[in-house]
Amino acid sequence: MAPQPLPLVLDRGSPVPLYHQLAEQLAAAVRTGVLLPGDGLENELAMMDRLDVSRATVRRAIQQLVAQGLLVRRRGRGTTVADRLVHRKVELTSLYDDLVGAGREPRTEVLQHRRGADTEGAAGLGLVDDDEALLYLERVRYADDEPIALLRNWLPPALADIDATALEGDGLYAVLRARGVRPQVAHQTISARPPSARERRLLGIGRGQPVLTMTRLALAADGTPIEYGSHCYPAAAYNITVMIDER
Incomplete structure (x- = not known):
């Protein structure tokens, strides 16, 4: 079953870059338990179309969370929430x-x-x-x-x-x-x-x-x-x- 889309909102009038806004909302979903360890993340293309942003924006946000240890990219499994640290x-x-x-x-x-x-x-x-x-x-x-x-x-x-x-x-x-x-x-x-x-x-x-x-x-x-x-x-x-x- 495909992961349910998160209620993400981007403020295009804000001086904060869109990728950082997206990364902060995804990180909050992980830290508050909306996304649990092992949960899959919405497909990059679907997120890009839904939020009307470039694929580079979505990828940069996801990569920021991978670097923080909140998300993991695994071959064959896509992007998932990291297991317990x-x-x-x-x-x-x-x-x-x-x-x-x-x-x-x-x-x-x-x-x-x-x-x-x-x-x-x-x-x-x-x-x-x-x-x-x-x-x-x-x-x-x-x-x-x-x-x-x-x-x-x-x-x-x-x-x-x-x-x-x-x-x-x-x-x-x-x-x-x-x-x-x-x-x-x-x-x-x-x-x-x-x-x-x-x-x-x-x-x-x-x-x-x-x-x-x-x-x-x-x-x-x-x-x-x-x-x-x-x-x-x-x-x-x-x-x-x-x-x-x-x-």
Whole structure:
């Protein structure tokens, strides 16, 4: 069934651009629950004809909401309201724990679990000897069966015996805590970029949709490296909160 048209009104006498007026009304419909997660948006051509605006105006409004994470474009499904956002604070927590705390159901698929020398991992962990056998992990994390993260981690030799089965049922930090290993300090960098073809396939996102990337080196209280991660996430599914304390 085609989505029901929203009661959209554009003021052509206003100095506010038409695309921005349209974007604000669509965003309000999402935020107030008129449009729910997974709901489809009215066809671009139908909206263009109904509102008597150019297709460029409609596309620019929709793209603005895609960039804000309110709408998602998916091949074969058109434009839909984004599923519930994953709210993450910039602090030393695991995605698995954040999902559980938000009432989501996390699931993990382990794609790679191998031990051996790894130049990228050794550099990330700050190890002088890149011949040491590290544990490399690559996992897809799901929330309510929606792929929301591609996770790549390197662990130092002392932790290289962690079993893949443990990581299918719990988060990496929970597995580490069960061994008495607790990350205390981390150096973390967040950025954005276009996804690779493989990342698009694994995360179920379309061309033109960016991914957030995060690299993180986690350390024990004595400065010993515990894990190095290089992850990517569908940008539309995330809201990152930063708290600034000026004390």
